[in-house]
Amino acid sequence: MGRLNHAASRVHTQATQILNNTRHTYPPPWLATIQTTPPSSKLTRPVLKRAQKPGKRSSRIFTPVNLTYQEDKLRWEYFNDHPWELARPRVVLENDGRDRERWDWGIELDVSLNRPRRKTRDKRGRTEDDWEIIMDTQAARPLNGEAVIQRQQWLLTHTPLSSAAAYDQARKELYRVRHFQETEQRVAREEAQSVGAFFGLGPLEIGMQLEDKAYEDWKEWAIRETAALKQIQGSAYTGVGTEEAEDEMTPELGEGSAEELEVVKESIPSTQRGQRARGDAAIHP
Amino acid sequence: MIIRSLHLRHGRLALPKSSTPSGTLRRRAFTTTPLLRQQQQQSNVHSHAKTLPSEIRDYNDPVAQDFAFFHHQKAHTQHVGSSLAPHYRSHELVADPPRPQDITLQLLMASQSHIGHATSLWHPANAKYIFGVRGEHDPIHIISPDITAAYLRRACKIIRGVTSRGGLVLFVGTREGQARAVVRAAELSKGCHLFTKWIAGSITNGQQILGACAKKVVDENDKPIPGFGDQLPQTAALKPDLVVCLNPLENYILLHECGLHNIPTIGIVDTDVNPTWLTYPIPANDDSQRCVQVICGALGRAGEEGQKMRLGRARQGVVVSMPSHGLNPPTEGQAERDLELEERARLAEAAIQEELMIESEAAAAEHARQRRSLPNPEAQDADFAELAALEDGVSVDTSMLDRSLKRDQSDDEYDLEEDIVQSYQHDQALSREELAEVPLTADTTGSGEASSESMDEASRRDERG
Numbered sequence: 001m002g003r004l005n006h007a008a009s010r011v012h013t014q015a016t017q018i019l020n021n022t023r024h025t026y027p028p029p030w031l032a033t034i035q036t037t038p039p040s041s042k043l044t045r046p047v048l049k050r051a052q053k054p055g056k057r058s059s060r061i062f063t064p065v066n067l068t069y070q071e072d073k074l075r076w077e078y079f080n081d082h083p084w085e086l087a088r089p090r091v092v093l094e095n096d097g098r099d100r101e102r103w104d105w106g107i108e109l110d111v112s113l114n115r116p117r118r119k120t121r122d123k124r125g126r127t128e129d130d131w132e133i134i135m136d137t138q139a140a141r142p143l144n145g146e147a148v149i150q151r152q153q154w155l156l157t158h159t160p161l162s163s164a165a166a167y168d169q170a171r172k173e174l175y176r177v178r179h180f181q182e183t184e185q186r187v188a189r190e191e192a193q194s195v196g197a198f199f200g201l202g203p204l205e206i207g208m209q210l211e212d213k214a215y216e217d218w219k220e221w222a223i224r225e226t227a228a229l230k231q232i233q234g235s236a237y238t239g240v241g242t243e244e245a246e247d248e249m250t251p252e253l254g255e256g257s258a259e260e261l262e263v264v265k266e267s268i269p270s271t272q273r274g275q276r277a278r279g280d281a282a283i284h285p
Numbered sequence: 286m287i288i289r290s291l292h293l294r295h296g297r298l299a300l301p302k303s304s305t306p307s308g309t310l311r312r313r314a315f316t317t318t319p320l321l322r323q324q325q326q327q328s329n330v331h332s333h334a335k336t337l338p339s340e341i342r343d344y345n346d347p348v349a350q351d352f353a354f355f356h357h358q359k360a361h362t363q364h365v366g367s368s369l370a371p372h373y374r375s376h377e378l379v380a381d382p383p384r385p386q387d388i389t390l391q392l393l394m395a396s397q398s399h400i401g402h403a404t405s406l407w408h409p410a411n412a413k414y415i416f417g418v419r420g421e422h423d424p425i426h427i428i429s430p431d432i433t434a435a436y437l438r439r440a441c442k443i444i445r446g447v448t449s450r451g452g453l454v455l456f457v458g459t460r461e462g463q464a465r466a467v468v469r470a471a472e473l474s475k476g477c478h479l480f481t482k483w484i485a486g487s488i489t490n491g492q493q494i495l496g497a498c499a500k501k502v503v504d505e506n507d508k509p510i511p512g513f514g515d516q517l518p519q520t521a522a523l524k525p526d527l528v529v530c531l532n533p534l535e536n537y538i539l540l541h542e543c544g545l546h547n548i549p550t551i552g553i554v555d556t557d558v559n560p561t562w563l564t565y566p567i568p569a570n571d572d573s574q575r576c577v578q579v580i581c582g583a584l585g586r587a588g589e590e591g592q593k594m595r596l597g598r599a600r601q602g603v604v605v606s607m608p609s610h611g612l613n614p615p616t617e618g619q620a621e622r623d624l625e626l627e628e629r630a631r632l633a634e635a636a637i638q639e640e641l642m643i644e645s646e647a648a649a650a651e652h653a654r655q656r657r658s659l660p661n662p663e664a665q666d667a668d669f670a671e672l673a674a675l676e677d678g679v680s681v682d683t684s685m686l687d688r689s690l691k692r693d694q695s696d697d698e699y700d701l702e703e704d705i706v707q708s709y710q711h712d713q714a715l716s717r718e719e720l721a722e723v724p725l726t727a728d729t730t731g732s733g734e735a736s737s738e739s740m741d742e743a744s745r746r747d748e749r750g
Binding site: 006007008009014028029032033034036042043046048065093094096097098140 | 297371372373389390391392393394395404409410412413415416417418419424426427436439442443446447450451452526527540541543544545547548549550560561562563564565566606607608609
């Protein structure tokens with residue numbers, strides 16, 4: 001489809017021509033509408049980038065720009081340090097697209113863990129009423145790696161903290177939240193088990209079972225392979241065998257030959273060492 | 286003690302129930318959520334007693350007392366509990382689509398309309414709709430939401446203008462999940478819809494493919510006019526005056542046919558679509574069902590507005606368009622004939638419906654009777670006797686039937702051994718002549734000795750002849 005078909009854009013001109021050149025035709029219902037609101041121009045290319053070197057003409061001035069933000073660098077650092085945060089599922093569904101107007105990243109991430117005691121003010125000067133008011137709006141904030149980045153960005157913008165200090169503060173807030181969540185899960189599991197619940201195997205247990213099975217399978221394979229190897233080696237060696245072959249080649253004897261066997265056990269003709277000479281000539285002439 | 290905070294899924298907040306029902310997410314000005322404490326202070330629950338009319342004001346009447354109690358309880362408990370804060374409900378996009386005025390950049394972004402395809406798959410012709418590139422390893426194009434909004438509003442203007450002049454709009458969406466949106470938009474704009482494959486040639490070869498389509502002639506107030514029954518079968522199906530295509534990549538043939546017949550087209554253009562195929566492209570994400578429903582919904586609402594304008598003008602006797610339909614004025618008496626045919630068709634339809642209803646009722650009654658399993662001995666005997674009479678001279682003894690019925694009625698007296706003995710004797714009692722007369726087919730199974738002789742006879746017969 002190399003050729004371009006501009007029929008769609010020329011709809012109005014075409015209809016007007018037909019109208020003018022044919023008798024007894026009425027204009028279609030869309031003619032007046034399209035006349036007042038004509039279609040946009042197509043195949044026009046605006047300049048999106050400027051040439052990097054002043055004198056030179058770049059061929060890439062019409063391609064779209066790469067979008068970068070400050071948070072990208074923070075994300076790179078954070079998710080390189082915490083790769084398993086990427087494994088946590090994240091809900092990207094939005095309600096009306098105005099969530100960012102509601103989340104206040106000036107409020108610390110672990111605010112839900114630090115409810116002030118009754119009739120007292122905490123370190124930040126909040127009473128429990130203030131805490132309730134904050135939780136009304138900020139309780140539904142997503143608490144994940146992205147929250148750390150947003151918190152870090154807020155701290156860098158609104159506080160005199162250095163980038164390292166802001167990173168430390170933001171990530172430690174999330175650590176507290178994760179610690180609390182893990183404890184909560186563990187306690188909930190114990191509470192459930194104390195009233196009779198039972199759970200299936202966790203992912204670690206299943207992983208270990210699979211590893212065990214793989215090991216057993218390997219062991220059987222290894223035994224088979226070793227036996228096959230021995231057989232090949234044994235068949236290649238005619239007469240002179242290894243020390244292991246000694247045991248295999250011991251002939252089965254009847255009863256009463258145990259003593260005699262003991263005497264000659266160590267000297268067997270077919271082995272490498274061969275038969276030990278007993279009663280040899282002392283000196284060769 | 287562990288205090289568990291109630292975080293609902295997807296970041297939803299549980300709010301105290303308000304006295305007024307909450308509107309949809311779109312209509313509410315979602316600036317600040319109401320605060321728990323303030324609401325509790327403000328909403329004082331007053332139980333306002335419902336007053337009875339003076340004629341029947343008897344408070345000792347039990348009905349009046351129940352009524353009063355009900356309202357008292359309702360007033361005290363209706364604010365108990367919580368309701369969810371306004372949130373996205375996917376069915377609302379089809380049930381109550383957004384109007385062109387409700388389209389905001391935030392709504393388009395929430396509907397993922399800005400997400401384009403991978404940069405390697407783009408069509409360079411729509412470079413001017415693209416905001417930028419996002420991503421390091423698998424970069425994608427981002428479509429500008431403000432450009433989407435602008436082009437969508439322009440397309441809405443076109444649809445409104447076309448429908449207000451009596452034009453026919455065809456909504457086409459052949460991908461999975463687009464059917465409901467397309468049907469709803471066509472319903473609102475009083476147009477046509479298509480959600481299955483477009484048959485190539487439906488416009489260029491319409492006489493052949495759509496020749497059997499039902500047509501009707503309506504006046505400016507959309508009331509059908511009789512009198513064209515002889516001309517309509519000969520006319521071709523109407524061609525749409527505007528086509529809205531939600532997935533142009535799969536419907537290239539449709540758009541080509543529209544170009545051949547000079548029909549303007551509107552469509553959703555993703556970063557990999559050729560924008561020259563459409564008269565009015567709307568740069569947006571065609572892979573997101575939510576985005577497609579938002580755009581289709583807005584277009585449907587625009588069509589609805591146009592239809593409202595047209596019908597309003599028509600009621601005042603103002604008609605703007607003069608469509609070229611190619612019909613001649615109705616001949617003498619054709620109108621009466623058309624009405625008569627219509628009446629006959631309607632009566633025939635009603636008769637068929639009635640028959641179906643009777644059949645279904647009878648079937649339901651039969652089914653109910655079987656489920657209850659009430660034995661109806663008289664009916665059974667009568668049926669059986671009839672069947673017996675129909676068969677070839679084989680008279681069946683109904684004593685077995687009587688015995689089984691007695692068994693059903695008095696289970697305590699049932700003796701299995703006696704039953705077996707009796708049934709054996711009964712089989713023995715069947716005369717051999719009778720059995721010999723019964724034609725030997727694969728289905729006949731005689732019991733033991735009685736039939737074996739007849740089978741031997743038959744085999745001897747076969748051997749002989």
